[in-house]
Amino acid sequence: MANQPQSLDRRALVPLCIFLGTLLTFGTGQIRYSVPEETDKGFFVGNISKDLGLEPWEVAERGVRIVSRGEMQLFALNPRGGSLVTAGRIDREELCDTLPSCLLNLEILVEDTLKIYGVEVEIMDINDNAPSFQEEEVEIKVSEHTSPGSRFPLPSARDPDAGMNSLQSYQLSPSSYFSLVVRGGTDGDKNPELVLEEGLDREKETSHHLLLTALDGGDPIRKGTVPIRVVVLDVNDHIPKFTQSVYRVSIPENLSSGTRVLMVNATDPDEGINGEVVYSFRKKKSKASEIFQLNSQTGEVLVGKPLDFEKYRFYEMEIQGQDGGGLLSTTTLMITVTDVNDNTPEITITSSINSVPENSPSGTVIALLNVQDQDSGENGQVTCFIPNGLPFKLEKTYGNYYKLITNSELDREQVESYNITLTAKDEGSPPLSTETHLLLKVADANDNPPVFTHPAYSAYIPENNPRGSSIFSVTAIDRDSRENAQVTYSLAEDTIQGTPLSSFVSINSDTGVLYALQSFDYEQFQIPTAGSDC
Numbered sequence: 001m002a003n004q005p006q007s008l009d010r011r012a013l014v015p016l017c018i019f020l021g022t023l024l025t026f027g028t029g030q031i032r033y034s035v036p037e038e039t040d041k042g043f044f045v046g047n048i049s050k051d052l053g054l055e056p057w058e059v060a061e062r063g064v065r066i067v068s069r070g071e072m073q074l075f076a077l078n079p080r081g082g083s084l085v086t087a088g089r090i091d092r093e094e095l096c097d098t099l100p101s102c103l104l105n106l107e108i109l110v111e112d113t114l115k116i117y118g119v120e121v122e123i124m125d126i127n128d129n130a131p132s133f134q135e136e137e138v139e140i141k142v143s144e145h146t147s148p149g150s151r152f153p154l155p156s157a158r159d160p161d162a163g164m165n166s167l168q169s170y171q172l173s174p175s176s177y178f179s180l181v182v183r184g185g186t187d188g189d190k191n192p193e194l195v196l197e198e199g200l201d202r203e204k205e206t207s208h209h210l211l212l213t214a215l216d217g218g219d220p221i222r223k224g225t226v227p228i229r230v231v232v233l234d235v236n237d238h239i240p241k242f243t244q245s246v247y248r249v250s251i252p253e254n255l256s257s258g259t260r261v262l263m264v265n266a267t268d269p270d271e272g273i274n275g276e277v278v279y280s281f282r283k284k285k286s287k288a289s290e291i292f293q294l295n296s297q298t299g300e301v302l303v304g305k306p307l308d309f310e311k312y313r314f315y316e317m318e319i320q321g322q323d324g325g326g327l328l329s330t331t332t333l334m335i336t337v338t339d340v341n342d343n344t345p346e347i348t349i350t351s352s353i354n355s356v357p358e359n360s361p362s363g364t365v366i367a368l369l370n371v372q373d374q375d376s377g378e379n380g381q382v383t384c385f386i387p388n389g390l391p392f393k394l395e396k397t398y399g400n401y402y403k404l405i406t407n408s409e410l411d412r413e414q415v416e417s418y419n420i421t422l423t424a425k426d427e428g429s430p431p432l433s434t435e436t437h438l439l440l441k442v443a444d445a446n447d448n449p450p451v452f453t454h455p456a457y458s459a460y461i462p463e464n465n466p467r468g469s470s471i472f473s474v475t476a477i478d479r480d481s482r483e484n485a486q487v488t489y490s491l492a493e494d495t496i497q498g499t500p501l502s503s504f505v506s507i508n509s510d511t512g513v514l515y516a517l518q519s520f521d522y523e524q525f526q527i528p529t530a531g532s533d534c
């Protein structure tokens with residue numbers, strides 16, 4: 001590629017040289033060559049002998065040489081061929097940096113005539129440098145609320161090559177958020193800039209990775225890249241959000257203090273303190289906040305004080321979650337307390353008698369009682385009963401009222417008193433029960449006649465007994481009590497041989513002792529006196 005312009009130059013120079021040949025001898029003309037940079041030492045630059053109108057052998061003969069001005073020699077004369085060649089590798093960028101054309105001048109002296117010829121050599125650029133960036137990586141911080149259209153400067157690349165071989169354009173890796181513009185600077189520099197195309201959301205993507213490429217126009221094109229990391233800075237643009245708008249939980253009333261009820265949870269996708277949620281009760285003083293404790297950091301709700309289903313069975317509270325930037329939201333917590341069988345049934349004897357006559361009819365009311373249980377549901381369902389085998393029964397009257405009544409007639413002579421055990425039992429699991437005792441006396445009725453110890457008595461007494469002597473005694477027993485059991489004795493009306501019985505014997509009404517009122521004569525009474533029933 002570098003040879004083409006050279007050969008073109010030479011073709012253009014050949015006719016000129018014939019004409020200039022004379023001019024050159026006056027030192028006014030100039031020979032021009034061009035050579036690509038970065039060639040190996042000895043690369044052919046131009047045919048000096050020919051251009052000076054000399055035969056190749058004359059070059060040495062006539063002392064043609066390059067005038068040295070003490071600089072490093074870039075070129076040399078080939079004494080036999082009479083051509084100008086490179087003396088080493090030439091780096092155009094080292095000599096001319098970014099100048100658009102790189103021209104080197106040298107003088108050729110023909111010693112025998114002492115003529116000086118100027119030679120201008122253009123060092124042709126080859127695309128030996130790729131554009132490059134100084135930075136290894138670029139970080140750009142953009143707040144997530146920056147409006148689209150905003151621009152952010154990007155680093156420029158450098159390419160020391162010239163013309164098309166130098167930096168021509170920039171490219172950005174595809175991104176839906178960013179595009180690239182290249183602004184021409186006053187010095188002709190190209191300044192790339194990043195343009196925000198679409199609103200950023202840190203919570204969606206915290207950073208964006210782009211690649212900026214600088215390209216030159218050589219063939220082939222050479223390029224240099226630098227990674228661009230766009231860091232999205234947080235704005236407190238999210239309200240803490242509870243995982244549920246209402247939390248419901250059911251807990252038994254016997255949970256002990258310190259037990260965890262549940263955990264509320266609000267999330268906030270913002271960064272740092274903008275995303276740190278602190279929990280609190282919305283109402284600082286409420287029934288619920290007295291009973292329950294809330295961990296402000298974790299959202300854990302604990303039982304603080306004993307619960308009692310019989311007092312409060314439902315709590316509703318508002319909990320708020322606030323982030324470090326002051327944004328807050330609320331949730332509702334509903335706690336239902338469920339009953340535990342923690343109350344024993346109670347028996348209240350509303351009225352009772354402590355004694356009942358034994359001949360009272362079956363169904364006589366002994367007591368009226370009431371049973372209660374503070375628990376609810378099955379835990380509060382109470383049944384009341386008495387042991388089997390008693391002459392009583394319990395009858396349900398109204399609500400939780402029971403009547404204790406007799407079930408049959410009572411007999412004091414069999415059972416004088418009853419110690420009745422009343423039991424009330426609920427249907428909880430396990431059931432709770434209570435007992436109470438009712439003491440009942442059976443009052444006596446005179447329902448038993450006195451009964452003699454024998455159906456008949458017989459006694460023998462000697463005749464001629466003294467009058468008034470006790471001759472016998474009888475006993476009758478009565479099973480009733482007290483006065484109903486007090487027996488008085490008397491003789492039934494009767495006659496013996498026409499004489500009333502009462503003129504022969506008498507009986508002590510209290511003791512049942514019989515006394516003779518006469519002295520008996522065997523010959524008169526042979527048949528026993530007490531032969532008949534009393």
Ligand SMILES: *[C@@H]1O[C@H](CO)[C@@H](O)[C@H](O)[C@H]1NC(C)=O
Binds near residue numbers: 243265266267
């Ligand atoms: C809160 O909820 C979020 C989203 O469901 C979850 O990732 C996080 O682990 C929860 N935090 C706690 C402490 O349970």
Ligand SMILES: *[C@@H]1O[C@H](CO)[C@@H](O)[C@H](O)[C@H]1NC(C)=O
Binds near residue numbers: 419437
């Ligand atoms: C009734 O019986 C219960 C248990 O059987 C007993 O504890 C109580 O002392 C008795 N009452 C009387 C007055 O005897």
